[in-house]
Structures are given as C-alpha cells and as structure tokens.
Amino acid sequence: MPASLFRSSTRARSVTAAAIPRTAPKERGFRYALVAPSIFVLLLIGIFPLVYLLVVSFQNLTMTDMDTSFQGLLNYRLMVQDVRMWQALLHTLLFIALALPVELVLGLAMAQLFIDRLPGRAVFVALLVLPVMVSPIVAGATWSLMFDNRFGPINQIIGWLAGGEVALLWTINPDLVYAAILTAEIWQWTPFMFLLLLAALAAVDKSQLEAASIDGAGYWRTFFKIVLPAIWPVMAVAILIRGLDLFRLFDIVWALTKGGPGTMTETVSMFTYVKGFQQFDTSFTAAVALMIIVLLTLVVTVALKRVGLEAR
C-alpha cells in the first residue's frame, strides 16, 4: 500500500496562494453561488438546532407541561445536579479510556506484522477491513448472538478452555457487560487503526531505518526514536477521529445492553436519547444537548489545530 503522508504544506500553500484570482465581479458571484446551497443546508441542520436548543433550554417543556415561560438557568441547574447525567459522562469517558489505547496498540502491532512482505498480504488487508464497514448496529447484534449464554460460541470456547460448561451472562452480569461492549467495540474499530497505521508505517523513510541498524540501534530504540515520531501525525488524526466517535457511542451499547443493567452502561448519547425520546423531558434534554455541542465544538476546534487535520 503506497502512502504519501500529509500533503506537504509548502506545496499546498503555493497552490492555494496562486488560487486567489483577481476576479471580475461576475466571477465573485460564481464562487459564492457554488458555496451557497451547501452552506444553506448546513445552517439549516447545524445552526438552527443550536438556536432552538438555546431557547427551549431556558423554558420548562415536559411531556405534560407546555410551559414556555422563561425559567432562567433552571434546566442547567437540574443538569448539574443530575447524578445519572454525570454517571453517563463517566461511562462514556471510561469507554474512551479503555477502548482507545487497546485499539491503538493492537492496530499498531498488527500493522507491524503486516508491514513486511507477506504472501497474500493484499487479501489479508482486504479481509481485515470488513469489520469497519459493517453497520455498528449490526456489529452489536452480531456480538449479542455471539455472547448468548447458551447458544453463543463465546461461552462454548471458554468452556473448552475451562474444561467444563460455562453459562456466563455477558450482557446482564454487571461484572461482564463492560467486557462485552468493549470486545465488540474493539473488534469493529481495531482494523481502522490498523489500516491507518499500516499506511503510516509504509511511508517511514527506509534509509533512516537502515542507518539506525548500521549504527547498531536495537528494535525498540529504532521504534521509539525513528518510527514513532514519523507515524505520529497519522496516529494523532486516528486518535482524534476514534475519540470523537467513541464519545457518541450509541449503536453497539443499544444492541448489547440498552444501557443496562440499570443504567450501568448508559453513555451520554443514550442518556440524551432516553431523556428526549422516551421521557420527553424536552427542556432538560435541550440543556444537555447544548452542553454536548458546546463542549465538543471546543474540543474539536483545539484538536483540529493540534493534530494538523485543519485546512491549509
């Protein structure tokens, strides 16, 4: 897999710098006409909800009460005091903290394994990428079949290893639900890390590696001093994309536990969904949704600048 990393910034800059045309007024109209429809749709779906959420979050709409009077920061106060909301946030951060490092290390190890010549390498890579393409809800459904205590193969395999019948309740037992969800999550997204890091490794300067080996540097020393710095830009982008994906974790949890047992595996996304669409706590949900949007916008703005994914 030939891979050239980020487009070199000097080249991109020269292209875009030359791209500022001294256009006639008619041409100016043309360039805005091209952008207008997209911006319109994005504002409709992007900005409008924001304004609406802001308004509603200061009111007190519930399932039974259409109270549109100004309530000040009532919902925000309720939100800060809501233990379940904080727990959901904690669960979400826990999923990120557990899944992301495992996906990264596993993906990197697999990329190291596949970077050198290997018979049928292209076929392996093509097969390994399939989990990424499966719909997350289907992935969750598949794992719930796999984890079934009686008719699923997971307990069967564990039984072989343990030398006796086991009937672990993976999606119900509080000690096991996190392991079950994380297994499904890591299964689906490790190939994503693998694919990106494989491309990054392929772009590492071979002459530097040879120089290091001539100088007598060992495997780990070469890895930390040369390989890791070289693949870091790609790694950072991969971590950002996966981190943000994990923050909105919903489908796999929905399919496996629906946030249960109790609210033990409830994520921020699930909490918002339950509050808004099952309990119809409209104004409260608006406050939560707004908080999520503001929080993530801040994180994304800072992160985009840091990882170098931003436009040049």
Place this chain on the structure above:
Amino acid sequence: MNAARRRNLRSGVRLLAAVAITALFLFPIYWLFMISFKTAEEIFSYPPKWWPGQIQFSNYAVLFKDGDATTVWNSLVVAGVSTVVAMFLGTICAYSLARFRTGGENLANWIISQRMIPPVAVVFPIFLVYVFFHWVDTYFGLILLYTAFNLPYVIWMMRGYILDIPRALEEAALVDGYSRWQVLWKVVFPMCRAGLFATAIFTFVFAWNEFLFALVLTRTEVTTYTVQVTHYFGGQSNFWAKISAMSVLGTVPIFIVVGFMQRYLVRGISLGAVKG
C-alpha cells in the same frame, strides 16, 4: 544455510500469525452469516453448531414474504438519493473552497467541525421541526438529513482531491472560451473522477449504515434495514434467524462495493489525512 532456514521459519511464523488474526476478526461475520443459513433447530442446538447441516435460504424467504426485505429498498433509496445530492452540492462547494479560497480556512474548518458533532445532540430539535412539518417517516425527511449529515465529509474530501489536480488545465480551458460551469463539468469533474467515486462510496456507506437518525425519524413507511434489525430484538429469542438474515441482506451490498475500492479505503476513512 542456517540463517536462511531461520528466515524461513520467521516468515512461516508471521504467516501463521497473520492467518490466525484474520480468522479471529472474521469469525463474528462468519457466525452471523452461518446463523442465517441454519434451521431453527440448528440455531438453538446445544452445544452450538459451527456450521449448518446444509445451506438453506428459508430465513431469507420469510423476510421477502413478509415484506421485511423492503427495508433494504428503503435504505437504498435514502442512501442513494442523499449521496447523489450531497455529492453534487458538496463538490461544487469544495471547488469554490479549493480554487477561490472562499471563506478562507475558517469556513473549511467550520465545515469539518460540523461532522464531529454527536448526532444525538442535533437530532432532538430536528425531530421537533420534522414533527411540525410532517416530515417524520418520509423519504424526503431522511434524505434531507443524510444529505446535511454527509455534506461536511464530501466537501472536505473533494476539496483535498481538487487541490491535487493542476490548475493549468482549467486555465487553458478558460482561455479556450469555456464558461466557468463548462470548466467544472468538462475539466474538473472528469479529472477527479476517482476521488468522486471513492467519496461517493463512503458517503453511501455512512448513510446506509446509519442507525440513530433512522430510529428517531422513521415509523413504518421508510424504516431502513438498520432499524428493522433492531425490531427483532427482545425477549423472544426465536427472532435470531431474522436478525441474522436481515443483517446479512444489509451487509453484503457494503462488502461488494467496498471490495471494488480497496485503493481509496485509507484516504476515505482517515478524512483525507492519509493519502493511501
């Protein structure tokens, strides 16, 4: 001689490890497919059977007879139309961003940041608007939402592909008397054909696999296959055959289209950060 043997041994171990890892990652998919071919007795046999006695399609036949399979058609309509619309709007927008630097870096960064917002935060007000306009459970409503949802991705990716093609050709075409629109249609689009194709496939896959929006915004008329799969969840475990058969119906098309575009995979899933 000894060194050569050791190298052979090493590559043998690596190959073995590669086979084992690939098998591990494919096993759940294999299991899903196998359940869809099993009879009810085979699905609920203990200990579990790892392959069906014979491949039979009655689980699929039931889906087609009951009309459940039309949800795949709904997915196709919604994902297909929204992909075409998003590709057109997004590509012309990307062209303007790339060539005229419209809005500068801030606009481009704002657009990509739109993609990072969790769907659950925006779907809530959107749902209320949709109720007001009677767009819930309509093709139009879902297509509009998926178009908006995918636009940032299309704009971002196509901007990268357009920056990759040299300007000289466009300038030559302008000198030859082409209008700006003709330059777009006859020079730019053909030049980034591969990028258009790859981006369209990913856009389609995102919409096809989407679950949360579809869950909130559909009822009975335009239910997509992902929502249909979850309809079989619940206490009664005898829906296993339907879960697996429905999932396979929705997954096979994705595997087929992705199989055709291995070359563009890395660039597509890394938001263009890595040019595979």
